[in-house]
Amino acid sequence: MRLKKIETNLEKDGFSGIYYPARERTDRTMLVMLGDSNTDRLVTSAAKYLHQKGCNVLSLCAVQKDGDDTGYHNFPMEHCEAAVHWALKNGSRKVGIAGGSTSGMLALIAGSLIPELSMILAFAPSDFVMQGFYQGNKDGMKEWPAAGQSTVSWRGRPLPYQPFYVEEREYWDIFHGDSKKYREINSLRLFRHSEEAKPISEEAYIRVENIRGTIVLTAAEDDSLWETAKYCRRMQKRLSEKGFSYPVKFWIYPVGTHFVFPQGMMKEFLPIAPNLLSLLFVSGRKHPKECRNVRLDIDRKLTEVLKTW
Numbered sequence: 001m002r003l004k005k006i007e008t009n010l011e012k013d014g015f016s017g018i019y020y021p022a023r024e025r026t027d028r029t030m031l032v033m034l035g036d037s038n039t040d041r042l043v044t045s046a047a048k049y050l051h052q053k054g055c056n057v058l059s060l061c062a063v064q065k066d067g068d069d070t071g072y073h074n075f076p077m078e079h080c081e082a083a084v085h086w087a088l089k090n091g092s093r094k095v096g097i098a099g100g101s102t103s104g105m106l107a108l109i110a111g112s113l114i115p116e117l118s119m120i121l122a123f124a125p126s127d128f129v130m131q132g133f134y135q136g137n138k139d140g141m142k143e144w145p146a147a148g149q150s151t152v153s154w155r156g157r158p159l160p161y162q163p164f165y166v167e168e169r170e171y172w173d174i175f176h177g178d179s180k181k182y183r184e185i186n187s188l189r190l191f192r193h194s195e196e197a198k199p200i201s202e203e204a205y206i207r208v209e210n211i212r213g214t215i216v217l218t219a220a221e222d223d224s225l226w227e228t229a230k231y232c233r234r235m236q237k238r239l240s241e242k243g244f245s246y247p248v249k250f251w252i253y254p255v256g257t258h259f260v261f262p263q264g265m266m267k268e269f270l271p272i273a274p275n276l277l278s279l280l281f282v283s284g285r286k287h288p289k290e291c292r293n294v295r296l297d298i299d300r301k302l303t304e305v306l307k308t309w
Contacts (some may be wrong), residue, residue, distance in 0.1 A: 015080030020047040020057040027093040029056040033103035045145030045268035073146040084157030111211040127231040141172040160203035209242035220256030222283035257281040262299035
């Protein structure tokens with residue numbers, strides 16, 4: 001199915017994105033922060049999936065370019081704020097945001113800063129602001145930390161973040177070495193080392209209690225990129241202590257890998273083999289049926305949540 005597209009302009013609109021209106025008229029729009037561009041296949045798959053759930057989609061890519069290198073470093077959250085206001089001015093009554101992995105963290109940060117966001121979907125997020133990082137090719141490294149940079153800036157200033165506490169080469173050696181050793185994408189040691197080197201400061205934690213809407217968090221205990229189940233439980237505790245009054249959904253599973261996304265979205269992304277991505281992980285190869293059932297469960301529950309939004 002061909003998607004209708006409306007491009008926005010950074011100079012005119014305050015952000016560069018693509019609006020994918022649903023075929024059936026709706027006054028709900030979901031900002032989607034997925035993939036490496038606004039036309040990435042993961043983005044268009046999410047658009048098709050969310051159209052079925054009664055949402056328009058506004059894509060906003062947070063990957064920053066710096067010469068030949070890309071990555072997440074000092075993304076201006078004002079772009080997200082401008083996107084929310086654009087959606088509200090263009091026929092939307094409700095605006096939410098969805099992100100996964102690093103952009104799941106960004107979705108939570110956006111919700112904590114932009115009060116108009118009334119639905120936050122964060123798949124496999126962290127509960128703290130990460131140090132920025134680059135991806136590309138530098139002296140044989142495919143990924144390395146951005147020295148002195150946060151993943152996000154707000155009002156022209158970088159947000160406080162939790163450093164990796166390793167230099168560029170050590171970062172890559174750990175990430176690449178462990179991924180090769182365990183035969184999966186594995187960066188657990190980087191994140192564990194970070195908290196062991198120095199506990200996360202209060203300033204670096206995401207102020208999830210400032211969100212003014214429903215929060216949906218998904219996580220799996222077998223995630224080999226970071227300990228997202230632990231992070232989600234910390235958010236659960238924080239929200240309880242802060243007396244958070246909006247609905248919160250914590251969907252934490254024993255297995256599911258890093259791809260704790262709804263199955264319908266994965267089927268749009270990989271129609272013939274929607275379960276393929278979980279096979280990138282040891283646990284996914286050991287528990288393919290269980291991982292599929294997790295994504296089906298997320299799909300079922302998310303469908304109900306979006307019905308009531």
